[in-house]
Amino acid sequence: MTSEHLTNHQIRLASRPVGLPTAANWQTTTEPVAGPAAGGVLLKTLALSLDPAMRGWMNEGKSYIPPVALGEVMRAGGVGRVIASEHPGFGVGDVVSAGFGVQQYLSLAPSDFKRAGLVKIDLGLGTLTQWLNVLGMPGMTGYFGLMDVGQPKAGETLVVSGAAGAVGQTVGQVAKIRGCRVVGIAGGQAKCDWVVKELGFDACIDYKAGPSAVRDGLKAHCPSGVDIYFDNVGGDILDTVLTRINRGARIVICGAISQYNNTTPVQGPKNYLSLLVNRARMEGIVVFDYADRYHLAVAEMAGYLKDGRMSSREDVVSGLENFPAALTRLFTGENFGKLVLQVAAD
Amino acid sequence: MTSEHLTNHQIRLASRPVGLPTAANWQTTTEPVAGPAAGGVLLKTLALSLDPAMRGWMNEGKSYIPPVALGEVMRAGGVGRVIASEHPGFGVGDVVSAGFGVQQYLSLAPSDFKRAGLVKIDLGLGTLTQWLNVLGMPGMTGYFGLMDVGQPKAGETLVVSGAAGAVGQTVGQVAKIRGCRVVGIAGGQAKCDWVVKELGFDACIDYKAGPSAVRDGLKAHCPSGVDIYFDNVGGDILDTVLTRINRGARIVICGAISQYNNTTPVQGPKNYLSLLVNRARMEGIVVFDYADRYHLAVAEMAGYLKDGRMSSREDVVSGLENFPAALTRLFTGENFGKLVLQVAAD
Numbered sequence: 261m262t263s264e265h266l267t268n269h270q271i272r273l274a275s276r277p278v279g280l281p282t283a284a285n286w287q288t289t290t291e292p293v294a295g296p297a298a299g300g301v302l303l304k305t306l307a308l309s310l311d312p313a314m315r316g317w318m319n320e321g322k323s324y325i326p327p328v329a330l331g332e333v334m335r336a337g338g339v340g341r342v343i344a345s346e347h348p349g350f351g352v353g354d355v356v357s358a359g360f361g362v363q364q365y366l367s368l369a370p371s372d373f374k375r376a377g378l379v380k381i382d383l384g385l386g387t388l389t390q391w392l393n394v395l396g397m398p399g400m401t402g403y404f405g406l407m408d409v410g411q412p413k414a415g416e417t418l419v420v421s422g423a424a425g426a427v428g429q430t431v432g433q434v435a436k437i438r439g440c441r442v443v444g445i446a447g448g449q450a451k452c453d454w455v456v457k458e459l460g461f462d463a464c465i466d467y468k469a470g471p472s473a474v475r476d477g478l479k480a481h482c483p484s485g486v487d488i489y490f491d492n493v494g495g496d497i498l499d500t501v502l503t504r505i506n507r508g509a510r511i512v513i514c515g516a517i518s519q520y521n522n523t524t525p526v527q528g529p530k531n532y533l534s535l536l537v538n539r540a541r542m543e544g545i546v547v548f549d550y551a552d553r554y555h556l557a558v559a560e561m562a563g564y565l566k567d568g569r570m571s572s573r574e575d576v577v578s579g580l581e582n583f584p585a586a587l588t589r590l591f592t593g594e595n596f597g598k599l600v601l602q603v604a605a606d
Numbered sequence: 607m608t609s610e611h612l613t614n615h616q617i618r619l620a621s622r623p624v625g626l627p628t629a630a631n632w633q634t635t636t637e638p639v640a641g642p643a644a645g646g647v648l649l650k651t652l653a654l655s656l657d658p659a660m661r662g663w664m665n666e667g668k669s670y671i672p673p674v675a676l677g678e679v680m681r682a683g684g685v686g687r688v689i690a691s692e693h694p695g696f697g698v699g700d701v702v703s704a705g706f707g708v709q710q711y712l713s714l715a716p717s718d719f720k721r722a723g724l725v726k727i728d729l730g731l732g733t734l735t736q737w738l739n740v741l742g743m744p745g746m747t748g749y750f751g752l753m754d755v756g757q758p759k760a761g762e763t764l765v766v767s768g769a770a771g772a773v774g775q776t777v778g779q780v781a782k783i784r785g786c787r788v789v790g791i792a793g794g795q796a797k798c799d800w801v802v803k804e805l806g807f808d809a810c811i812d813y814k815a816g817p818s819a820v821r822d823g824l825k826a827h828c829p830s831g832v833d834i835y836f837d838n839v840g841g842d843i844l845d846t847v848l849t850r851i852n853r854g855a856r857i858v859i860c861g862a863i864s865q866y867n868n869t870t871p872v873q874g875p876k877n878y879l880s881l882l883v884n885r886a887r888m889e890g891i892v893v894f895d896y897a898d899r900y901h902l903a904v905a906e907m908a909g910y911l912k913d914g915r916m917s918s919r920e921d922v923v924s925g926l927e928n929f930p931a932a933l934t935r936l937f938t939g940e941n942f943g944k945l946v947l948q949v950a951a952d
Contacts, residue, residue, distance in 0.1 A: 324883045499874070513882045528845070528874030536859045536890030537670045544882030 266293035270363035271583050273328045277318055280521045280591055285318070286334075286584050297369035301345045301378070305360045306606065307576075308338040309392040310587055310599040311426070312492070315520040324546045333361040334583070339381060339391050340366070341606070350380070357381050357391060362583050364603060377551075385562035389574040393426050393598035394565065395558050397547055401514060402430030402490075403557040404550040409512045409543045410488040414439025417482050419501055422492030423464055424451035424573070426598035427514060430561070431490045432461050433570045440488070443481045445474060445497060447593040454596075458571060467497060474500045485509075493518045495527050502531035509540040521591055573597030612639035616709035617929050619674045623664055626867045626937055631664070632680075632930050641690060643715035647724075648690035651706045652952065653922075654682040655738040656933055656945040657772070658838070661866040670892045679707040680929070685727060685737050686712070687952070696726070703727050703737060708929050710949060723897075731908035735920040739772050739944035740911065741904050743893055747860060748776030748836075749903040750896040755858045755889045756834040760785025763828050765847055768838030769810055770797035770919070772944035773860060776907070777836045778807050779916045786834070789827045791820060791843060793939040800942075804917060813843060820846045831855075839864045841873050848877035855886040867937055919943030 267290050274287035296302040317328050317335050328335050338360035342350045347370060350356070358378040360366050368376055386395045393399060405427075412418060418435045422428040423444025432442045432455065444455045444464035452464035465477030474497055478486065485506035491498050494516025505511070519526045535542055550557075564570035575597040577586040582601065589595045613636050620633035642648040663674050663681050674681050684706035688696045693716060696702070704724040706712050714722055732741045739745060751773075758764060764781045768774040769790025778788045778801065790801045790810035798810035811823030820843055824832065831852035837844050840862025851857070865872045881888055896903075910916035921943040923932040928947065935941045 322883075494879075513879070515882070516879055519879075525876045526879060528876035528878055530872045530874035532874055532878070532888070533840075533859070533862055533865075533872060533890075535888060536861070536892065537668075539670075539890050539892055539895060541887055541889040542878070542881060543887040544879075544885050546882065546885055549885060 266365060267291070268293045268363055268365040269580055270333050270361070271580065272331055272333050273318060275330065276320055277315075277521075279523045280588060281315070281318065281584065283584055287331075288581070293365045294367055296344050296346050296367055299346050300367060300369040300372075301342050301347055301350050303340045303356060303358065303360065303366045303368065304343045305338055305340045305364050305366065305580075305603040306355075307340075307388055307392060308336040308360060308362060308583075308601040308603060309396060309398070310336070310583075310590060310601055311398065312515050312517045312520060312590055314587065315591070324548070333363050336360060336362045337377070337392070337397050338603070339388055339396075355381050355383055355388070357396065362580065362601075364580060385558065386565055389576060389598070389600050390565065390572050392600050393574055394430050394561050394570060394572045398426030398598060399430045399561060400550060400554050400557055401545065401547040402427040403434055403561065404547065404553070405512045405514050405545040406431050406434055406488075406490060408550070409545050410435075410490060410510050412438045412440050412488055415441075416487035417441045417443065417484055417506075418488040418490065419443045419445065419478070419482065419486050420490040420492070421445040421467075421497050422515075422517065423455045423461065424596060425492065427492055428490075429459060429572060429598070433459055433564070434561070435488070436460055437564065437569055441482075441484075443478070445477075445493075451596060454573070458573070475503075478504045488512070490514060491516070494529075495519055498529050499531045502529055502534040505534055505538050505540050507538045507540070509538055511535075511540065511542040513542055513544040517591065574600045576600045576602050578602040612711060613637070614639045614709055614711040615926050616679050616707070617926065618677055618679050619664060621676065622666055623661075623867075625869045626934060627661070627664065627930065629930055633677075634927070639711045640713055642692050642713055645692050646713060646715040646718075647688050647693055647696050649686045649702060649704065649706065649712045649714065650689045651684055651686045651710050651712065651926075651949040652701075653686075653734055653738060654684040654706060654708060654929075654947040654949060655742060655744070656682070656929075656936060656947055657744065658861050658863045658866060658936055660933065661937070670894070679709050682706060682708045682947075683723070683738070683743050684949070685734055685742075701727050701729055701734070703742065708926065708947075710926060731904065732911055735922060735944070735946050736911065736918050738946050739920055740776050740907050740916060740918045744772030744944060745776045745907060746896060746900050746903055747891065747893040748773040749780060749907065750893065750899070751858045751860050751891040752777045752780055752834075752836060754896070755891050756781075756836060756856050758784045758786050758834055761787075762833035763787040763789065763830055764834040764836065765789045765791065765824070765828065765832050766836040766838070767791040767813075767843050768861075768863065769801045769807065770942060771838065773838055774836075775805060775918060775944070779805055779910070780907070781834070782806055783910065783915055787828075787830075789824070791823075791839075797942060800919065804919070821849075824850045834858070836860060837862070840875075841865055844875050845877045848875055848880040851880055851884050851886050853884045853886070855884055857881075857886065857888040859888055859890040863937065920946045922946045922948050924948040
């Protein structure tokens with residue numbers, strides 16, 4: 261196959277956002293698609309994962325990975341198809357996961373495979389969008405954050421915020437399978453109903469139901485206190501959960517979506533001294549640290565998807581050009597399930 | 607010995623403070639001293655430990671131990687002498703450690719021994735005031751907070767705030783013995799000089815030297831970042847240290863003296879997401895959890911005091927009646943070394 265007639269539409273970071281990203285922060289470019297480098301592969305993007313962490317990558321300054329540079333194609337993980345290959349390990353038609361970036365095509369030289377996280381994926385284990393959800397980065401984040409930092413024990417009570425999101429789905433369902441009482445926190449009754457009825461959580465608190473909804477909900481649904489809190493949101497919800505933790509509780513700091521678009525300083529947890537009173541722990545997690553064990557979590561959770569003990573929900577938006585608008589839905593909470601940008605049908 | 611002519615002067619909590627405790631929060635009472643109960647002991651207070659944690663005990667509400675009730679003798683740990691005994695395990699003249707309370711005498715029935723933490727102490731291992739410092743509660747807090755939560759490894763950099771205080775002295779010296787680079791944070795040049803010259807810390811930052819003193823000091827004295835931060839103060843200093851932590855850092859939350867007299871909410875650490883970026887941990891410690899291992903830490907540190915690898919400094923105020931004024935010196939930082947209230951000479 262030749263690629264000379266293909267055009268690669270791309271979305272690049274044009275400027276660093278102040279607060280919520282706007283159209284002005286993005287720049288659309290087109291490039292001709294070059295064939296694969298010697299020994300390399302040419303990939304076609306099928307779907308991209310849209311994640312809260314992307315907001316952090318748009319900021320200047322040191323973090324767990326370097327920021328996206330101005331003018332660079334926006335970083336995004338995704339799944340796609342090999343459309344040309346000069347590498348014996350990949351054949352045309354293979355489905356792969358990689359750091360595609362927000363663009364239609366990606367050419368990788370063999371020296372880039374590792375950096376891009378290029379791996380073949382097996383659609384027998386899960387659907388394409390599940391590979392961006394439970395079997396992808398959010399699933400790995402939830403699984404290892406829960407297991408390694410949360411350390412769930414049967415009979416303990418786990419609370420997870422962003423319960424209907426990609427990480428939250430995974431955390432709550434795996435914790436249920438491990439024998440925990442699981443209480444979600446999500447925005448809106450529809451998400452709460454789904455989390456309880458479809459995912460089997462014991463309860464779910466709608467934080468939008470009123471100013472004391474979280475406090476009252478925790479009191480009602482966590483009568484024995486909170487042993488593990490998996491935090492995706494930060495802010496007031498983190499502070500409220502801190503008032504209900506048990507002795508020896510573990511708080512997994514996975515994210516703080518409520519704070520990512522702040523134009524004022526991050527709201528620190530004013531109740532952090534509850535960690536002292538309760539000999540509790542607050543610990544951060546970055547998924548990349550577990551890369552050498554992803555395959556184990558994938559195998560385990562693919563089994564749960566197959567036997568019906570886990571299910572998943574993805575919220576799919578179509579069209580590369582809709583990336584900017586789709587991304588903001590994460591921060592307004594409009595997405596219902598793991599947010600996926602479908603770039604091509606196949 | 608009979609006790610019928612002895613009078614027990616006591617200081618009781620009269621009202622709960624708002625902000626810094628004042629004279630109006632205290633009430634002085636006198637009671638005749640009763641002889642020991644059947645099988646019990648009568649103790650004479652020699653010296654009391656004045657600690658930042660006392661401020662927390664004066665507040666209403668759930669904590670790691672119940673608050674001091676209004677009208678109750680103020681809680682305080684101390685050392686004293688057995689002046690009458692009907693218990694075979696204690697003889698007149700024995701020196702003991704116990705929860706004396708802020709009073710001159712304490713009568714304990716055998717059923718109270720455990721609750722009061724009554725144990726004989728050996729003045730061959732350390733002086734009376736060292737038994738309230740390195741060999742007492744602050745020493746145990748520092749030792750176990752460092753070893754169990756901080757988990758120091760040779761070559762790591764440890765920062766400790768309240769470095770010249772009772773807990774800070776212990777933490778820094780034990781960490782030095784464990785092979786860490788140790789940087790203190792203390793208020794004033796005199797304390798900093800003492801910590802470096804007498805205790806052998808690698809450096810000490812005077813947080814009162816200017817608004818950027820801590821930031822600049824950490825940059826200068828922790829060129830490889832911070833692996834362990836033992837926090838006694840909270841507030842801005844905690845937030846500044848959070849910007850300098852290394853991957854996998856441990857932050858031991860021992861106290862937050864900067865916040866104890868707040869009349870506004872506690873200042874939460876706005877840089878707590880540094881825990882995420884650095885896969886770091888913030889964990890609370892309460893000394894009582896380690897009671898069954900105190901003897902091991904006492905034996906180890908008594909050895910260091912003897913062979914000169916550790917030293918200690920106590921700031922001794924005399925007279926039970928000076929308790930209220932002495933306590934406030936903790937919060938203004940006027941004390942230099944572990945603050946002790948000497949109640950009787952022997």
